Amino acid sequence: MQNEVRVERDSNGRYLAVSREIDASAERVWDVLTDTACWPEWGPSVWAVECADRTIRLGSSGRIKTPFGLELPFEITTYDEFYWSWDVAGLPATGHRVEELADRNGCRVVFSLPLFAVGYVPVCQRALSRIDRLADEGI
Numbered sequence: 722m723q724n725e726v727r728v729e730r731d732s733n734g735r736y737l738a739v740s741r742e743i744d745a746s747a748e749r750v751w752d753v754l755t756d757t758a759c760w761p762e763w764g765p766s767v768w769a770v771e772c773a774d775r776t777i778r779l780g781s782s783g784r785i786k787t788p789f790g791l792e793l794p795f796e797i798t799t800y801d802e803f804y805w806s807w808d809v810a811g812l813p814a815t816g817h818r819v820e821e822l823a824d825r826n827g828c829r830v831v832f833s834l835p836l837f838a839v840g841y842v843p844v845c846q847r848a849l850s851r852i853d854r855l856a857d858e859g860i
Contacts, residue, residue, distance in 0.1 A: 725739070726738070726846075729833075735836060736833045736834060736836060738832070738834075739834065740849070741846075741849035745856035747803060749859075750819050750852060753855050754819065755776050759855060762851065763848050766785075766844055770783060770785055771784045772784075777805060779798075781796070782797070796808050799816070803820070804819075815833065815841075815845070816831075816832065832848070
């Protein structure tokens with residue numbers, strides 16, 4: 722599958738949407754996205770996670786360790802059906818959305834980023850490839 726990058730708009734304005742269709746159920750992919758033990762497996766900017774909640778929920782908080790050795794606090798600020806977003810170091814970071822595909826089995830994973838974060842697009846693309854692999858392996 723190939724990644725796609727688009728500019729989209731919602732009630733908060735325009736943002737970058739980095740997405741990929743995955744041949745796995747939305748539920749399976751959602752499990753990968755919300756299981757903090759999986760984050761270092763798919764997130765290139767996350768080497769380790771400390772969080773009391775293995776499966777995130779609204780208000781979950783903890784610390785991530787980055788490849789640069791920085792430890793940054795995070796908090797899950799939005800959590801709805803197949804969507805979550807977080808603040809990292811007190812700043813709004815990526816949104817994570819899973820959409821079921823109507824025309825075939827599988828789903829689409831979408832990361833939303835502010836327009837100024839265009840430099841983070843390759844990191845999101847790498848993460849989407851890893852999520853695809855993890856969902857396929859059933860991890």
